[in-house]
Amino acid sequence: MxxxxxxxxxxxxxxxxxxxxxxxxxxxxxxxxxxxxxxxxxxxxxxxxxxxxxxxxxxxxxxxxxxxxxxxxxxxxxxxxxxxxxxxxxxDSGHLTIIANAPVPALSLIARFNKQWPNVQIDFTLYDWTTAIEMLRNHQADIALIFEPTHSTEWTIYQIGRKRYVLYVPADHPLATRNTVSLADLSDQTLLLPEQGSLTQRVVAKALSKYNLDVRRKIKTTTFPVMKEAILQGAGVGLFLEDSTAETHALVSIPIDEMPETYRNCVVVPNDKHDFRLVQSFLSVVETRLHTDDL
Structure with missing residues (x-):
């Protein structure tokens, strides 16, 4: 044979x-x-x-x-x-492929890991939610940091926090002084949203439909760093999960009245990669961070 x-x-x-x-x-x-x-x-x-x-x-x-x-x-x-x-x-060396659908806290965890394992090569890429899940199914990542992962017998999920959706606006925007905003306030705004396949797009579409609201002008972007730059350049306002970027005086985040729900932020590890030393080392960094900070 x-x-x-x-x-x-x-x-x-x-x-x-x-x-x-x-x-x-x-x-x-x-x-x-x-x-x-x-x-x-x-x-x-x-x-x-x-x-x-x-x-x-x-x-x-x-x-x-x-x-x-x-x-x-x-x-x-x-x-x-x-x-x-x-x-x-x-x-003390090796290679890890890490994917995420939001830059924070993925980058902060990678930074902490890198301090302990400086010789480890890390490939890190941001993807929309649908692509990230598909890559997990296809064994194309060692570790994924994603919101609301689907349940699967093929991977292990570690919840590291919960976040809600907020509106991001430039600091000089008329809405920037508000404590909260309503989805109705966005009807005359240009709304920046992630591309098709993202968790954000599905959540926002569901909320708008629930309250029979619509936003006349929408611009679809790719990842949050692109959205952040577009907001700072005055292209529109953005809906995304809170703490999706490091704090800056140029950008303000505002809670949305109709969207109080929180969503799980998770580290996901394929079961066939779970026992790798470097994966276990990364998980230990996650555990340490959970005991010292709010992710």
Whole structure:
């Protein structure tokens, strides 16, 4: 019986996670041709294509998705074995992929972690809520910091706080002196909202529908840093979760009367990566922060 070798599974896993053969080869430190050959041999073993490519990028076939889940388990196990063999006491380097759907408190936790583990390479990217959840399902992150994650037997959730939605306006905006605002106050404002697929967009749309309100002008942005800059430039006002940015005198946040609900801010770890030393070290930083600060 023919069986795939570890290199084929590792190459396939990295091609999926990195998004291309080129990036997978760079991550693995091998040639593109080597990655391509491993992928082709694996496809020959399973008797069909694992990945299809188009102008929009690459997509897993049904067989590819099944093999990818197995390949990810293999890669995770190899990584865990390597850590155990290296010995926890001497392990001071490595790599973590961290994703989030809001910059705070993700960046503050990463900063604290980096002070303790300065030699660890961290890839950090902001995504909308839907993309972040999909990346967790596809094993494309070691750690995710997201609001209101869905329940899954494939990952473990640690709640680190709760936040409500607020209105962000420039400090010189007419609404900036208000203690609270109503959604009705936004009818004549240009409202900045995250892109399709975000938790914020769904929550705001539900609230507007509940009170039969509408905002005439909306601008869809990407992540909160883009929204923050747009607000400061006078493009509009923004609805986002409180504490989504470091405090600044140029930006004011105001509670919204019709949106008092709070939402869970969570650290999510895929179960197959949970026992990694660096993941456990990051969780210890989270635990320490919970005992010393309000996240």
């Amino acid at each position: 023919l069986r795939p070798n570890p290199y084929q599974l590792t190459a396939f896993s990295h091609v999926v996670r990195e998004g291309s053969v080129t990036d997978a080869a760079r991550k693995l430190g091998v040639s593109q041709s080597a990655v391509t050959q491993h992928l082709q041999k694996l496809e020959a073993l399973v008797g069909g294509k694992l990945i299809t490519r188009s102008r929009e990028g690459q997509t897993l076939t049904r067989t590819g998705q099944e093999i990818f889940e197995l390949a990810e388990r293999h890669v995770s196990l190899e990584r865990l074995i390597a850590e155990r063999l290296a010995g926890y006491a001497t392990l």
